[in-house]
Amino acid sequence: MLAKANSGGPTSDPKQLSVDDLPATRYGGMAYVSAIRGHKTIGSACLCKVNTSRHISIRPQAFVMLYRVLPSTKAMWLTLKKPEGREHLRRLLNWEEFDELRDSRRSILLDTLYESIIFAVGKGFPWGEVAQVVKFTEELLKETKGCSVTEAVTILGNKLRDHQGQFNTTHLLALCDYFHNTFIRHYKLYQYVLGQDRDVNLTVTNLEVCMPPQPLPLAEGKDREVWKHEQQLEGLSTAEVQKRTHMLLLKGALRLEQQHLLRETFSRLPGRQHQTLNREELEKLINEAIHIQIECLKELLQYEIQITFDILDLKLQKKTLNLKAPIPPLVPIAGQSGQDEALKLSKTNKGKKAKAKK
Template sequence: MALLTPQGVKKVFQLQKPEGREHLRRLLNWEEFDELRDSRRSILLDTLYESIIFAVGKGFPWVEVAQVVKFTEELLKETKGCSITEAVTILGNKLRDYQGQLNTTHLLAQCDYFHNTFIRHYKLYQYVLGQDQDVKLTVTHLEVYVPPQPLPLAAGKDQAVWKHEQRVVELSAAEVQKRAYMLQLKEALQLEQQRLLQEMLGAPRWQHQVLKREELENLISEAIHIQIECLKELLQYEIQITFDILDLKLQKKTLNLNAPTPSPLPVTGQSGQDEALNLYKANKGRKAKAKKM
């Protein structure tokens, strides 16, 4: 382990945690490593960093803070592969070895710290730091879509005007959809009519080479009946869809007559005032016409 100086650990503490951990890594002369792939070294660095935070929080002088980091690293190495009883013995021996470097109060605080962290979770430390881990890491690159650049405020619209325009667009789209549905329905009914006629003509009773007059009349009658039924169904659908389209047109007409008036922009000069007055009169006229309807 590199010899940490009081100035070095002081700077580690003063930095934010990510920068402080990175500075501590450089002070320890560790090579750069992947935090995700080398989790053991990452956890070890966290443990050493937390020992600095503990010592500073307890009021250790900077010289003793550096000794605490050294103590922590030595303890982790010497207890590797040991039982918890052996680890407690090693901890006690090391505390006695550091009696000349830490005062009694700080030594007791350090003893409590390692008992409440390292010894209490000893098996976890041994599992993470004492044996190789089979790391299965999956990295997924996600594409981040930033929000679009907003339009200038001058190009904005009143909320009421925007809602009105959106409603008109919805009604127009619904009308187009109704008309498209009508065309699809006509095609479907025509295909159904052709299928029924083919089934009728393919029936065994009409397979004679020469049909009698009565049979021919029945054949024509059935064909006419099929066409009438299909036409009746088509007319029913057309009437219903036509009413729906007329209702949509009426809604659009009503909306246009009651269209909200956008907030007038500040006007200057006589021409601007005249334009605002004309706009007000036109809107008032539309509303009066809507009430009469």
């Protein structure tokens, strides 16, 4: 419910109701309780008249179903959790299942009726009066639709006065206090939710959920420090391969550039390709070709020297990492052979550290 009043524990034991105890009350233009008394069959098919209007209302036979519930059910309402109690009430009212998100109006109405039951049961209303409280709540919501707060208070007072014969003074005052502290206090909110249609803008998106990969068996796992060490070594090895690949690409690019410059030099000869060159022209051509080759070779050597230094630096880093390799946790091995293996591993690591210091 939008606002819930505090309710105490039951003050009286529920009584078994007979058909003759049902009040002769008219609901929706049909004296259904009188018909029940005449037919002597609660919930008979002849009484199941369906309300076909668009207004969300409780059908008369729904209250008959409430009367049919055993008196022990009264205590059950206090023990059921709210979702279970709401579902139980929905079935008693013969409501079809609905989507709580898409049909929030029906959901709030069900909350309101459920809270009225919890209030009545908690205040110790007899079971027959509990059903009347639910009926009272539904009628009040329907009759105050579109009214002002003043009109709603007047309607509530008139309905309480009309029900003086159905509730004793204590229960009538409790009912008045309950509706003033819940329905009237939050009247505008009730009117907004239950009194007017709303534009529902609901977006439904299908999301594909990918499960995480299946983890490897623990027997194949590695120590965290060992794994980090291997990742660092792998990164250095990858960088070294990239340097060597870059060197090969540079050699190919410089070779192509050298061939292009030589072609341009030979193409500048003024139509003398098929004639004999004199000594001066030949020397000039040879000098230009040698100059081109020297410049290309010089550039290539500079790149090779730089890349070689980079590769040597990477190798040095790998060597340093290997000397600082973390010791994996020793698996307990039974027997002398396991102890000897652990001792050899310890001596090997000490030797590596001594060499690194030198």
